[in-house]
Amino acid sequence: MDKISYIILVPMVYAAFAVLVLGVSARLVAILRTPRELQTPIYPASGAPYLRALYDSFLMPQVRRHAPVLWVFLMAFHACLLLLLIGHLELVAQMPWEKAFPHQIFLGKGFVGLILAVSLLFFLFRRFSSPVRDLSVPEDYYLLILLFLTVIFGAEMDWARNWYGYGEMGVDQYRQYLTSLVTFHPALPYEVTSAGHRFMLVLHVFFANLFLMVLPFSKIMHAFLALPVNKLRRG
């Protein structure tokens, strides 16, 4: 069991990041190397197409107008995703902004994970009913389930600390583990291998690894493509 945990927590993490970086780079290069074709924007054309594309990509005004409930969940999901990304970065090393804005690592007191999990369930259940069901392909369901599993095990660790006072495995241990990975001297702190809820960490990292590995080959590439594709519409 320890061996499997080690494989997931160390070599698989490296493999996942390698696939992510190489995969995303290869996909972006492949797209950017293709010649441009003539493309008509939607009028009235924007005077500042890049700014308009940024607005479209980050605030999704089209969704707000035509599917307001979906928009609330999408905005909540993506905003929480950003907070989690910052949280994970802060686990790797002390970030310069930590001193300017002193805060507890992983903002939101556990609610960020909860919002993410609920949003993912909303996206999933939405796909069970027509007409979105008619548009969906298996990939759409697999990705949502994979994300949900990643989030739920990650959030549980947060909830254990925040809501149930479980202090055995905390920020210091996570930071020790992640710093060791980043400096290429992988080491698993004692708490990480022995804590009662270590399976949560192992499963969280396992599903996250899987997610990172499929990301370059999935529609999650919209994280990188939303801006250039929106720019086409704005001229």
Place this chain on the structure above:
Amino acid sequence: MDDTTRDELLRLFESKLKRAAKLYLETCSRCGVCVSACHVYASMPQAKYIAAYRAEIVRRIYKRYFTKKGRFWKSLGESKELSELALSELYEAAYSCTGCRRCMVFCPFGIDTQLIMSIAKLLLIGAHAEPEILSLLADTSVAKGESLEIFREGFLESIKTLENEVVERWRVEAGQTPIPVDQKGADLLYVALAGAHSIVPAAVVFNAAKENWTLSFFEAVNFGAFVGDPVKTRQILDRIVNEARRLGVKEVVICECGTAFRVMKSMAKNEPFKVSSITEVHARYIREGRIKLRKNTLEGTVTYHDPCQLARNGGVMDEPRFILRALTDDFAEMSPDPVMNWCCGGGGGLVAMGEDTLDFRMKSASVKADQVKKTGAKILATACENCHTQLSNLNDHYQMGVDVRFLSSMVADALE
């Protein structure tokens, strides 16, 4: 389908995989926000008429042949073989889409379904499964460009017969030709459609505005664009571009044909002449005081249908409203935002396909008929030949009780 045909079709598919097409094929998250965008789906709510569903029919073939994921794990994205059945699905998707791009306004990524449908249309041409009439019409246009001398005399004669009509409606000064053709040194080249309705009112207004203009030998409509053939689209366009260069005009003005205007505006960007629609030119004449219109001679409320290729896809939205306000005080908008106006349901070659598509065109555009009825208008103005035909058909079918009018005719009729 045999392997040679499939390979040939896949080569055609690959020829369309430029940057925008790839971005559109890779980015869709099937979120379903576009569900309510399509007039066909709004009129006949079946999944196959959702913009993302149409695009997915092309995307599934893309996944199967152009992505590793789709090749090795077919069920993941339901990637699909290119087969005879796939071709019939492509036909239904492409020729039930009018290319209005309303869905592009709804999509959080701005995916252009029309561009994806152009891949389907090219595959259909490769498989000789496209609507034959559209290819025939495109071939005729190309042939006219290649052997103008054969058509020249007949064309000039038919124009002569229209000149009296022009003179009857607006006096011409001594020595002035009512419909000048092939005039070197003209400032403006007007590209009309076949038919007096597209030439006479325009000529009347040009003469009233004392414009130094000349009429093109060629008709504006680009059947190459309707059938989705990039080579023929370019050939048909180049006939006019070459004529404009030869005559040295400063401006090419496209008649009331949305597709012709969009194709010319987007593909002749770097030419030494400006491209305008006749609607823009008429608005300019009114603004500059070159023509004066009699106001409030129209009976009843007037509403305006934005042709998709002219408005959303061509940027001509304020000018028709400016003209209509110069014509009447009783103008009613049919949509609060012209960008969101419903398509009439006749674009993408559907009107050109005539009776074959009539039943579908009527069923798929009931939302348009409802929208027009709600305005309570007596006159329905528009600035596109296709839209005019489709709206007239809708008027008969749904008994909308409106008079469908060309905006340019309304301007010509109201000249002071």
